[in-house]
Amino acid sequence: MNELIQQFGDTNVLYFVFGFIVLLFLVLDIGLLQRSDKPMSVKSALIQTSCWVTTALSYGYLIYHYHGTEKGLQFVSAYLMEYSLSADNLFVFILILSYFKISEKYYHKVLFYGIIGAVVFRVIFIFLGILIVEQFHWVLYIFGAILVYTGASMLFSRGENEFNPEKNIMYKLMRRYLPLLDNEGDGNFTMRRDGKKYYTILFLVITIIASTDLVFALDSIPAVFAISQDRLVIITSNIFAVMGLRAMFFLLKGMADKFDYLQEGISIVLIFIGLKMLLEIFHINVATQWSLIVIGSILLTSIVVSIFWDKPRKE
Numbered sequence: 001m002n003e004l005i006q007q008f009g010d011t012n013v014l015y016f017v018f019g020f021i022v023l024l025f026l027v028l029d030i031g032l033l034q035r036s037d038k039p040m041s042v043k044s045a046l047i048q049t050s051c052w053v054t055t056a057l058s059y060g061y062l063i064y065h066y067h068g069t070e071k072g073l074q075f076v077s078a079y080l081m082e083y084s085l086s087a088d089n090l091f092v093f094i095l096i097l098s099y100f101k102i103s104e105k106y107y108h109k110v111l112f113y114g115i116i117g118a119v120v121f122r123v124i125f126i127f128l129g130i131l132i133v134e135q136f137h138w139v140l141y142i143f144g145a146i147l148v149y150t151g152a153s154m155l156f157s158r159g160e161n162e163f164n165p166e167k168n169i170m171y172k173l174m175r176r177y178l179p180l181l182d183n184e185g186d187g188n189f190t191m192r193r194d195g196k197k198y199y200t201i202l203f204l205v206i207t208i209i210a211s212t213d214l215v216f217a218l219d220s221i222p223a224v225f226a227i228s229q230d231r232l233v234i235i236t237s238n239i240f241a242v243m244g245l246r247a248m249f250f251l252l253k254g255m256a257d258k259f260d261y262l263q264e265g266i267s268i269v270l271i272f273i274g275l276k277m278l279l280e281i282f283h284i285n286v287a288t289q290w291s292l293i294v295i296g297s298i299l300l301t302s303i304v305v306s307i308f309w310d311k312p313r314k315e
Contacts, residue, residue: 052243129222
C-alpha cells in the first residue's frame, strides 16, 4: 500500500480507493440485493447502515493517516453534518413514496436509482461549487449568509416536512412533457401501449427523489465548504453520506414521527456553520475539532430531546 502511495500520490490513491468502494457496493446491490422483491428488514437495514458508517469512518482514518489530523477531523465533521442533513431529507422521501402509493416491494429499487441520480447531480453541483469558490473566495461569505437565513427559517417555521406535487417543478415538467402512466408497470420504468412508449409512476418518483435531493444540496453542499475547501474531503464525505441513505431509509421509515426535534437541531447546526463562515471576515477561525464537538453535541441533544419529549401536534 505504501509503495502504491509513493508511486501514484496519496490523493490519487485515496480517490481510487473511494471509487472502488462505491463501485463494489453498487455491484453487490445490483447483483444480490435487488433480486428480492421483499422490503428490506430492519435487521438488514441496520447491518447495511452500520457497514456504510464503518466504511466511511475507516476512509476518514485513511485521510487522517496520509493527510494529517486536520484533514481527518474535517472529513468526520463534514460526514456527520451531511449524514444528519440526509436523515432529515429521508422523511420527505417517505412522504413522496406515500403520496404516490408506491408498493413497498419497489421501495428498494426506486430509492436505489433515485439516490444514484442524486449522486450524479451532487457531483456536478460540487465541482461547480469548487470552481466558483477557487475563483471567487468571497462567495463563501454569501454561502454563510444563506446558511444562517436557511437555518433561522427552519428553526422558526411551524410547518412540518411535506410534499406538495403542485409546487414541485420536476413533477409539473414531467406531467406536461412526458407520456405518463399512473401505475407501477410491474416494476418497469417504461411500458409500450399501442406502439407508444410510456413512463410509469416509478420513473416519475425516481426523478422527483433525485431532483428533491438536489434542492436539499443547495443547503448541505455550501455547508461543507465551511468545514473544508479540500476537494477530497468535500466529494468523499458528501457521496458517502448520500450512498448510505437507502439503508437508513428502511431503518427510519417506521420512526418518522420519533425525531420531532431533529429539524431544530439541524437548523441550529446550519446557523452555527453559517456564522463560522461569516466570522472569517473578521479573521476569527473556529478550530475544526471545536466545530466537530459543537455539531455532534447539537445533533445528539436534538435526538435525546426527541426521545423524551413529544412535539405538540396540530389538530
